[in-house]
Amino acid sequence: MPTEPATHPQVAPATLAQWRELSSVLASAFYEDPVFGWLLPDDSTRAVALQRFFAIETRRIVLRHGRSVAIARGPETVGTALVLPPGSWRTPISVQAICGPRYMQIFGRRLPHALGVLTHMERRHARHPHIYFAYIGVAAATQSQGLGTALLAPVLERCDREGVPAYLEASNARCARLYERLGFETVETIRPFGSPPIQLMSRRPG
Numbered sequence: 001m002p003t004e005p006a007t008h009p010q011v012a013p014a015t016l017a018q019w020r021e022l023s024s025v026l027a028s029a030f031y032e033d034p035v036f037g038w039l040l041p042d043d044s045t046r047a048v049a050l051q052r053f054f055a056i057e058t059r060r061i062v063l064r065h066g067r068s069v070a071i072a073r074g075p076e077t078v079g080t081a082l083v084l085p086p087g088s089w090r091t092p093i094s095v096q097a098i099c100g101p102r103y104m105q106i107f108g109r110r111l112p113h114a115l116g117v118l119t120h121m122e123r124r125h126a127r128h129p130h131i132y133f134a135y136i137g138v139a140a141a142t143q144s145q146g147l148g149t150a151l152l153a154p155v156l157e158r159c160d161r162e163g164v165p166a167y168l169e170a171s172n173a174r175c176a177r178l179y180e181r182l183g184f185e186t187v188e189t190i191r192p193f194g195s196p197p198i199q200l201m202s203r204r205p206g
Contacts, residue, residue, distance in 0.1 A: 007074045009150055014068040014080055016059070022070060022080045023054040029079070029137025030054075034196035035117070035171040039110050049106045054135070056102060057082060060095050062134055071138070071151045079138035079151050086129040086164065090122060113193050120192035124200055126167045131159050133168035136175070148178055156182060159205050166203040171196065179203075 014022060027050035030036045040046040062068055067083040107114045133155075138147045159166050168184065170176035176186070176199050184201040191197055 009071050009073050009078070009147055011069055011071045011151060011154055013066070014063060014070040014082075016063045018070060018077065019055065019058040019063055021077050022058050022063075022082075023051055025070075025077055025080055025139050026054040026058075026082075026135055026137040027051040028139040028141075029143075030135075031140060033171055035198060038195055039107060039114050039117070041110075052102065052106050056095070056099050057135065060099065061091065067131070067155075069151060069155060071147055073142070078142045079136075079147050081136045081151050081155060082134040083155055084132040084134055086131065089125060089130075089132040089134075089167075091118065113195070116193045117195055117198075120190060121169055121198065121200075124188060124190060126165075126187070126200075126202060128165065130165040130167045130202070131155065133166060136168070148175070149182065152182060156203070159203070163205045165205060168201050170199040170201055173197075176201065 027047055030050055031047060036046070036050065040049050062082040062084060065083075065085055065088060067085050069081050069083065070077050071079040103114070104111055133152075136148065136152065138145075138151070156166060166184070168179065170179055170184075176184075179201055180186075182203070183206065184203040186199045187202050188200045189197050190200065
């Protein structure tokens with residue numbers, strides 16, 4: 001009997017209409033993340049909290065800029081990179097104001113820690129013009145299959161064409177090793193409020 005052809009992953013621009021599915025993908029990708037595990041220590045509520053958090057990031061902040069990408073296998077979206085253009089990396093004050101009660105629902109008593117981590121990362125954030133990878137994630141069931149590399153490739157190729165550096169924060173050592181293979185270098189490692197280590201990483205255009 002003939003076998004069905006393998007479904008090759010396809011990378012395409014992410015749209016605002018995809019915010020729900022991308023939030024789900026990122027919630028899955030970051031469920032075991034050391035920093036989010038530290039901020040959201042209750043295993044029974046972390047998945048829902050992450051879904052709500054990434055709904056804000058995707059719908060309210062990042063996807064509106066039109067630089068993000070998603071990767072799919074067949075009809076299923078399995079990963080995304082939330083990307084911000086130069087000069088757009090700060091969380092808008094309007095979002096902080098509007099979504100303040102939602103952040104309280106998400107982080108509860110850990111909200112001061114979450115805000116402290118965000119504030120410290122913004123203080124240490126690169127000031128030169130760059131493309132910012134706010135979040136990169138592949139659903140847990142499809143990790144370690146090369147999808148992260150495929151997901152980042154077109155964005156990094158654009159960075160190289162335009163001569164623009166890239167910047168990200170890696171809160172997972174395994175992911176940091178992938179980023180190193182793609183040309184990122186660790187600028188600094190921070191542990192705000194005693195959090196697990198976060199590597200601030202930058203990549204020069206090739």
